[in-house]
Amino acid sequence: MVSSAATRVAARLEAGLDEVLGDAHRRGPGGPGRSADLRRDRLVIRSHDLLEPCPRRASRPADDYEDRVVTTRRRVGLLVLRRLWGEAPPVPPRGWRVDPGALGPTVRAVFDTPDVWPLQLWEWTRSLDQAGRAALAAGVVTWCDGVIRLVGTARDVSWCDPSLPIRRDVPGRAVGLAATLDATRRTMEGERLLVVTGAASPTARRVLAGQAVLVRTAVARRDRVARVTLAMPPSGQLEHHVVDDALLDLAVDRVVEHAALRVRPDDAPPRPSRSCVHCHLLDECDAGSEHLGCRPGVVAGPAAGRPVDDQDRRHQGTST
Amino acid sequence: MRVNDWLVELLSSEPQVRREELSELRDAIDAEATSLLDASGVPVDDGPVVVSKSRLAQLDRCERSTVASWEATTPPEPPSVSALAGRALDHFVAQVLVGGRLRESSHDLRAALVAHGDHEALGRIDEWEGGDDGVEFDRCIDGLAAAVLDAWTGVDPSWAPRTQVPAVTALAGGRLRVSGVVDVELGGPHTTRPGVVVEVKSGAAAASHRHETYLYGLLVALRDGTAPAVVAQWYPGTAPAGVAVTIGVLEAAAERLLAGVRQWSRLLAGAPPSASPGVWCGWCRVQEDCDVAPVADGGKAVAVGDGDEAEYTPEVEGEQPW
Numbered sequence: 001m002v003s004s005a006a007t008r009v010a011a012r013l014e015a016g017l018d019e020v021l022g023d024a025h026r027r028g029p030g031g032p033g034r035s036a037d038l039r040r041d042r043l044v045i046r047s048h049d050l051l052e053p054c055p056r057r058a059s060r061p062a063d064d065y066e067d068r069v070v071t072t073r074r075r076v077g078l079l080v081l082r083r084l085w086g087e088a089p090p091v092p093p094r095g096w097r098v099d100p101g102a103l104g105p106t107v108r109a110v111f112d113t114p115d116v117w118p119l120q121l122w123e124w125t126r127s128l129d130q131a132g133r134a135a136l137a138a139g140v141v142t143w144c145d146g147v148i149r150l151v152g153t154a155r156d157v158s159w160c161d162p163s164l165p166i167r168r169d170v171p172g173r174a175v176g177l178a179a180t181l182d183a184t185r186r187t188m189e190g191e192r193l194l195v196v197t198g199a200a201s202p203t204a205r206r207v208l209a210g211q212a213v214l215v216r217t218a219v220a221r222r223d224r225v226a227r228v229t230l231a232m233p234p235s236g237q238l239e240h241h242v243v244d245d246a247l248l249d250l251a252v253d254r255v256v257e258h259a260a261l262r263v264r265p266d267d268a269p270p271r272p273s274r275s276c277v278h279c280h281l282l283d284e285c286d287a288g289s290e291h292l293g294c295r296p297g298v299v300a301g302p303a304a305g306r307p308v309d310d311q312d313r314r315h316q317g318t319s320t
Numbered sequence: 321m322r323v324n325d326w327l328v329e330l331l332s333s334e335p336q337v338r339r340e341e342l343s344e345l346r347d348a349i350d351a352e353a354t355s356l357l358d359a360s361g362v363p364v365d366d367g368p369v370v371v372s373k374s375r376l377a378q379l380d381r382c383e384r385s386t387v388a389s390w391e392a393t394t395p396p397e398p399p400s401v402s403a404l405a406g407r408a409l410d411h412f413v414a415q416v417l418v419g420g421r422l423r424e425s426s427h428d429l430r431a432a433l434v435a436h437g438d439h440e441a442l443g444r445i446d447e448w449e450g451g452d453d454g455v456e457f458d459r460c461i462d463g464l465a466a467a468v469l470d471a472w473t474g475v476d477p478s479w480a481p482r483t484q485v486p487a488v489t490a491l492a493g494g495r496l497r498v499s500g501v502v503d504v505e506l507g508g509p510h511t512t513r514p515g516v517v518v519e520v521k522s523g524a525a526a527a528s529h530r531h532e533t534y535l536y537g538l539l540v541a542l543r544d545g546t547a548p549a550v551v552a553q554w555y556p557g558t559a560p561a562g563v564a565v566t567i568g569v570l571e572a573a574a575e576r577l578l579a580g581v582r583q584w585s586r587l588l589a590g591a592p593p594s595a596s597p598g599v600w601c602g603w604c605r606v607q608e609d610c611d612v613a614p615v616a617d618g619g620k621a622v623a624v625g626d627g628d629e630a631e632y633t634p635e636v637e638g639e640q641p642w
């Protein structure tokens with residue numbers, strides 16, 4: 001059943017995209033018909049795209065994804081958590097909690113179970129030597145332990161399958177929305193979502209929460225989401241976001257703003273900051289270079305263009 | 321001494337800090353941090369003031385150099401032999417704790433660096449290959465690997481060992497973020513073992529290391545709402561040097577932290593930084609422009625800090641599990 005909130009938000013999204021995209025990225029008559037054209041034409045908007053503070057950089061996201069411990073540990077961690085929770089007794093006793101001491105053996109068991117892995121991730125892992133896999137395993141243990149520390153007593157959790165990206169196409173549009181989502185729970189009042197994040201600012205966290213709900217309900221027309229919880233292992237905190245019109249409208253407005261930047265990148269203004277030093281556009285950006293007090297091109301060293309967060313882009317659909 | 325034997329001796333350790341004491345300490349730190357930031361003149365719009373463990377260590381050495389690194393728009397100098405040895409030690413400990421063994425130190429280090437996408441370190445090792453630095457580096461990491469195998473093999477899984485664990489606290493209504501990355505955590509409130517924090521050090525023992533370990537104890541306590549029972553430093557070839565965490569230990573850490581916040585916020589507000597020469601001048605970015613720097617003698621850099629300390633701003637307390 002589609003709730004009225006989902007219908008309202010879907011309409012707001014449709015109207016917003018109509019306004020900024022016009023006929024660009026449209027499916028059906030006038031838009032790409034064949035799936036190859038559709039893939040090429042599809043605009044994928046991921047949660048962390050919405051967090052980019054500089055409009056110019058947001059308009060031309062870097063395509064520098066690289067498999068490494070920090071970009072893959074979350075997906076492998078989800079495989080581990082799925083297994084750990086799957087091994088819990090059907091009716092856990094009172095006071096049950098996941099045993100973090102079981103993490104090491106479970107990570108090893110997951111490394112020996114190729115059929116649960118996303119193919120590309122499995123291939124990368126196999127390309128590592130034994131010590132490289134140990135380095136990945138160590139990163140996974142730390143990630144999982146942080147999650148267990150916060151939600152290790154919640155029993156009826158459904159951890160997301162990293163082989164199935166949380167992405168939905170906006171109806172009628174070659175626009176895909178991808179969200180970071182780690183787990184779901186069914187409760188009497190509706191579905192609850194869990195997002196594990198390191199996002200620093202309260203606004204960024206709200207956007208992440210909103211995008212998760214948007215993808216889960218308004219676009220997919222699924223049943224009601226009651227609450228989104230952001231789990232932040234480094235600070236040991238859980239932050240709950242009630243799903244209301246304000247949260248959904250924020251998410252829709254951010255998506256529409258971002259879509260406008262992506263289709264008209266030349267109009268996107270620069271917003272220089274200290275993070276310009278990491279920007280892949282720095283070589284060609286006068287504002288950024290001026291802010292850093294140097295000529296364009298002279299600061300683009302090894303740090304330039306490096307992803308600065310731990311968002312798992314491939315999982316969110318970058319490979320499209 | 322094997323770390324596991326040392327841990328067995330700690331089995332009966334109890335947290336010595338009561339939750340109420342910790343909560344009071346947090347409130348006191350928060351109040352003091354707020355008034356320090358208010359008095360400093362740092363504009364609120366500039367975003368939170370970030371004080372990491374490595375920044376505190378830098379400030380201890382030289383203010384001018386700290387400001388220069390913060391303002392820098394170019395990547396730092398490539399890591400020295402000793403800085404990379406510090407990274408190697410962290411990788412070896414992680415590998416033994418999770419993978420159970422080490423085979424050949426330089427091969428295993430390369431494999432770990434590949435997995436981490438640490439191209440800078442890999443490039444540096446390639447540069448050294450066949451030269452004196454390469455020989456020195458290989459000798460150094462062979463010794464580290466042997467010491468790690470000797471000490472860290474066989475830690476009981478019930479301690480749930482984890483490595484490179486971030487701990488972050490937001491204070492003063494989010495205007496201040498304090499962060500660190502703990503080398504090794506064992507046990508803790510979500511396990512059946514007492515909480516133990518270990519800082520792994522590749523260089524010679526120094527008094528400042530003890531303070532760094534206390535700071536980690538404080539950050540973990542603020543993160544978990546429960547203080548660890550013991551904090552320790554471990555140097556290759558020695559037994560872990562542990563200290564029971566008391567409220568006094570945490571207060572000492574808080575005092576040092578607040579001194580660093582005072583110092584850093586004053587500098588951010590535009591106060592002129594002082595220059596304090598020392599062995600660290602050898603790898604300072606502004607050495608050539610510094611009139612108090614000693615003449616460069618090719619001195620070797622020491623560990624340069626935690627690197628990618630993630631920074632977060634917690635806002636809402638959540639007692640209920642999700």
Ligand code: SF4
Nearest residue numbers: 054270276279285288
């Ligand atoms: S260099 Fe700075 S201002 Fe320019 S696009 Fe990049 S982040 Fe924006």
Ligand code: SF4
Nearest residue numbers: 382597601604610613
């Ligand atoms: S050269 Fe030495 S004294 Fe001068 S700023 Fe650098 S570290 Fe400080």
